[in-house]
Amino acid sequence: MTLRRYLTRRILLALITWLGVVVAVFTLTHVLPGNPAQVRLGSFATPEALRKLELEMGLDKPIYVQFAVYLSNLARGDLGKSFKTGQTVQADLVQRLPASLELAAFSILLATGLGVPLGLVAAVKEDSALAQAARGLTIFGASAPLFWLGLMMIFIFFYTLRLTVPPLGRFDPLLTPPANVTGFFTLDSLLQGDLASFRQSLSHLVLPGATLAIVVIAPIIKIVRASMLGVLDSDYIRTARAIGMSLPQIIFQDALRNALVPIVTMFGIVLGYLLAGNVIVERIFAWPGIGQYLYEAILANDFDAIQGTVLLIAVLYVLLNLIIDVLYTFLDPRIRLG
């Protein structure tokens, strides 16, 4: 199969999955036993009020008509209106997405910066103290509840050691955040050459970012260690050793490059995880991203907002998987395009 045919097929498959996702989100909110009007009004609503809202929301129409209306709204990029913020859901999401992405990007940088070297050490010097520490970190990160970890970070680094800014949001509420260009406060402040703002936004990123990083560093260390071990076992590395190349030379020139395919793949998976893990971390650190938005929408029974946010997350998630698959074929020419 040629690359072009493979790509076409893969993109078509993603489109089918997207359609499935839309159906699933619709099912979640319209077909499941819960009545959206009832959910919005609460269990003490009078039958009259309930019927009025059902009419207003179009819930009296047959289910396929409701689905057609939903689809045509989606096609126009209309995700409905949040009655809590009074804005359209798409406007709300556009406003909040950069905050989530910035947090995800920061924690992935942090986790990679620490995790890749630790994974290398764990593979090359298996009995060293650092390798043991890496192993401990893997177990800890894979088992600690995210919400508990976040509270521990706040308790230790803010309350006890007084090392960080208050764990509230992205920026000091009394100061003006940098003008919006990318929506990433760190980037925006750098673009304007405003170092004070840059420090301010970075200091707010540290605690929530580190919390997420501890969780995602576990698979990073594991994957780097495993793929390095696989490569180090191979014949060409033995040859490189036999002809007298030094260990660092072997690692950085030969081994790491070949171990890179699974490592890069992992980035996508970890990024996908960060999209979901954010609900808890954003809640704890009052981070104004889409996770916090979803949480508030659920508490307020803000129906369109829940639906829109879940849809956005799933669509991004499928897109991410598509990108990984395509990247994979570029990184490793041996992968059969089947």
Next chain:
Amino acid sequence: MSRLSASTRDLSDLFQLERVRAAGVSWASLWRDPSLILGVSLLALVTLMAILGPAVSPYSPIAPDAQARLQPPAPEHWMGTDKFGRDILSRVLTAARLDVGISFSVTLSAFSVGSALGAIAGYQKGVVDDVIMRVTDVVLSFPGFILALGITAMLGNSIPNVVIAIALAYTPYFIRLTRAEMLSVRETEYADAARCVGNPTWRLIGYHLLPNAITPALVQATLVLGWSILDTAGLSFLGIGIGPPTAEWGVMVADGAQHIFSEGREWWIFFFPGLIIMLAVIGFNLTGDRLRDALAPQ
């Protein structure tokens, strides 16, 4: 596969890549493995807590005691008390049965439904397989925790709904694992033999083939037991699913969260329930990882 909650089960694909270094780990060497010993001991501890919890609790988990409010850990209250004077240790012990019970219900549902669907998909191939797998793909397009969150929010807060929501998020993993095994098992000679003597299809799948295709799903179940504890606690931490005054680990952490922001900094209220969650999950993770190395090397 490996790693926690639906929130993070997506990372699990990675762990499949980790190879078993020495192929064919023997049972004898397995029992000398310190991680397995630690894992199994933690599991034993958690199971004991779930069985004996209420019986060995020194105090009532729900009765308030105005004299003993917000006591730090001390000989009378090993883990301290909360704002109603309730003993944290007693609440942690009582909650074990609920949390572990939910996690077993989740895993059992996801395991049985998932392996049955996977076995059918893998054996029948064709249209049935296509339909089951496309639906699986769609469920997997949602980060698991988000899916569980959405379903619980729509169905309403209750323990059965939490179980349904989390189980649904994990079912695709069992479908995929069992299907993959089934695809190879159905081509074996003993499958042919069983077919030739005239076994009906359901008997062929259920009696002859499934027992030989179930190991990966069983190993996965050990890991899902741990992850679903994280999910349950995560949902109730957010106030979705199980709420106060129920003694549940996530509810207790959420309860304690207010106190680290307060003047007294009563850290013990959130610390101990979270610690117990972590120990339980470490137990399931270590055991599951080792079992996979021994039974189902990738």
